[in-house]
Amino acid sequence: MDRTSETSRTAGPDRPGAPARAAGHDEPAIGTARRKRRRVVLPLVLVAAVGGAAALGATRPWDRGSSAPGQPALGHGTVAVERGSLSSGIQVAGALAYDASTPVVASGRGTFTALPAVGSVVKAGGRLYEVDGLPVVLMTGERPLWRDLGPGVEDGPDVRQLKRNLVALGHADGLGLAVDEKYTAGTAVAVKRWQKALGVKQTGKVAFGSVVMVPQRAVRVDEVGVRLGAPVGAAEALTVSGTDLVAVVQPAENQLSRFKPDGKVEVRLAEGGTVQGRIRSLIRGGGGDGGADSGGGRQKTVVTVVLDDQRAARRAGPSSVTVDVVGDTATDALVVPVTALLALDGGGYGVNVVTGTTTRLVKVRLGLVADARAQITGDVKSGDRVVIPT
Structure with missing residues (x-):
């Protein structure tokens, strides 16, 4: 007899010694013939399609009357084989x-005399806030300025950041300014052009605390953490983010x-x-x-x-x-609950297909498993009813 299509028949009322079926009971009897092997629902670790991964552990062997002494018998139900799509995405x-929320620390000395509105957008070169009536300007850079910059200052990466911004903002046009760590005479000229555009005194020097460096070329003001009239003192004045x-x-x-x-x-x-x-x-x-x-x-x-x-x-x-x-996807697939799968002694898996008042064990091949459902192929068609524990 083919192991992949085996019929287990239930004792009926016309067989000697068989218990009578309850009146009006029209459910198919579920395989009572015992085989030498027991069929065990396969333990599966499942990836859920909604809300993340889910797992099913091993269940007890099922067969009518196979529950342990003192335990209630495990019930059974049936469910239809469905045709549809299955995805292992989550x-x-x-x-x-x-993007990129960043606190802005106000450096230097003085008093806050103007603050931005929450939700306002400031681009590189724009005024972020004001101290002692003078603008504090936003520039693009990974590290804050930590000193005054001007002619004769020691070379450093802060000079390179400043020069990069002066070039990007157009204040070094025609100067042939190299973006390096040296504060040259050309750097001072570019700084004076920038100061003229701001409407402040043209010194050719950049005072500590007059520039705020952030990684973005434009920021959105998320929060203002100081009040007008408050003193500057290494305070987290603002929180900004990308736009x-x-x-x-x-x-x-x-x-x-x-x-x-x-x-x-x-x-x-x-x-x-x-x-x-x-x-x-x-x-x-x-x-x-x-x-x-x-x-x-x-x-x-x-x-x-x-x-x-x-x-x-x-x-x-x-x-x-x-x-x-998005994960793997199976379309136009035959799908059953994983609880319908049975581990076979010789390897592989099967399902119990209901035929009239009997069931037949059908060996199937597994495809995609997701969301507590499994894709199967074999001698099964859409609409067939298979046994599941309840």
């Missing part, structure tokens, strides 16, 4: 936020392997619609509660996704989003 809740919105998520540990640097994702907006994105960074220790999650103090990983369509993102504004990480 979905993680996150948020749209302005672009990014999607930020904190996946669970068992989801991190699905997030690859430069990997493509789809971001579903709360107001409807989707935006394509790319994973820019995965940074450990960005948990909202002191950088630690609830799992024994382990720090979460923050994933930042840059978006292809800023116009759509700005229409949504800071809001909740769902980030879809």
